[in-house]
Amino acid sequence: TQLLEQSPQFLSIQEGENLTVYCNSSSVFSSLQWYRQEPGEGPVLLVTVVTGGEVKKLKRLTFQFGDARKDSSLHITAAQPGDTGLYLCAGMEYGNKLVFGAGTILRVKS
Amino acid sequence: NAGVTQTPKFQVLKTGQSMTLQCAQDMNHEYMSWYRQDPGMGLRLIHYSVGAGITDQGEVPNGYNVSRSTTEDFPLRLLSAAPSQTSVYFCASSSTGASNQPQHFGDGTRLSIL
Numbered sequence A: 001t002q003l004l005e006q007s008p009q010f011l012s013i014q015e016g017e018n019l020t021v022y023c024n025s026s027s028v029f030s031s032l033q034w035y036r037q038e039p040g041e042g043p044v045l046l047v048t049v050v051t052g053g054e055v056k057k058l059k060r061l062t063f064q065f066g067d068a069r070k071d072s073s074l075h076i077t078a079a080q081p082g083d084t085g086l087y088l089c090a091g092m093e094y095g096n097k098l099v100f101g102a103g104t105i106l107r108v109k110s
Numbered sequence B: 001n002a003g004v005t006q007t008p009k010f011q012v013l014k015t016g017q018s019m020t021l022q023c024a025q026d027m028n029h030e031y032m033s034w035y036r037q038d039p040g041m042g043l044r045l046i047h048y049s050v051g052a053g054i055t056d057q058g059e060v061p062n063g064y065n066v067s068r069s070t071t072e073d074f075p076l077r078l079l080s081a082a083p084s085q086t087s088v089y090f091c092a093s094s095s096t097g098a099s100n101q102p103q104h105f106g107d108g109t110r111l112s113i114l
Helices: none
Strands: A005-007 A010-014 A019-024 A031-037 A044-049 A055-058 A061-065 A071-076 A085-093 A097-100 A104-109 B004-007 B010-013 B019-025 B031-038 B042-051 B054-057 B064-066 B076-078 B087-094 B109-113
Touching: A005 A085, A010 A019, A019 A085, A019 A104, A031 A071, A044 A055, A044 A061, A071 A085, A085 B042, A097 B042, B004 B087, B010 B019, B019 B031, B019 B087, B042 B064
Parallel strands: A010 A104, B010 B109
Antiparallel strands: A005 A019, A019 A071, A031 A044, A031 A085, A055 A061, A061 A071, A085 A097, A085 A104, B004 B019, B019 B076, B031 B042, B031 B087, B042 B054, B064 B076, B087 B109
């Protein structure tokens, strides 16, 4: 059973389009992190959100943590081919265990 | 900057063989962990350590052993490899186990069990 549900699993869009990836759980997390992974490499941290309702922006990426700290979203504006990759959300359980969602494979076509 | 170094990068084993996946970090991080990544499953936590001499089980610990004799090293041992352990294994570290600390990942070990 996946503790963190990510949707969609796959996303193929044209350059310039907007997209949103969702990460949902029935559990409360002390924090939630988003990672991006490219083939043959380990995940790289994009952002950490800690406070319920928190919104963080990283250039064209906007991250939101739900008020109840059970869900999060990643919105990309005007996607570019360089955004292609696997996006992973990860929630830190109380007790120092980081649990990951299954990931969203994003492909941005030029 | 070395960061988190995993060796080997690739390995093929026969069922029943044993091996140790190595992980070393040079950032003086207290928290280290091992994950396996399978298609459609994301990363699943195998074992983790909050400091030298302290280890604990994650979500999928069966078939794997770990030890943490130094801050820098966190090896993962497969005592008797099974085809179900075919996966990509990632080691990660962070300065502490605190929820706002970023995890630094190695580039992974791709393991095939025949």
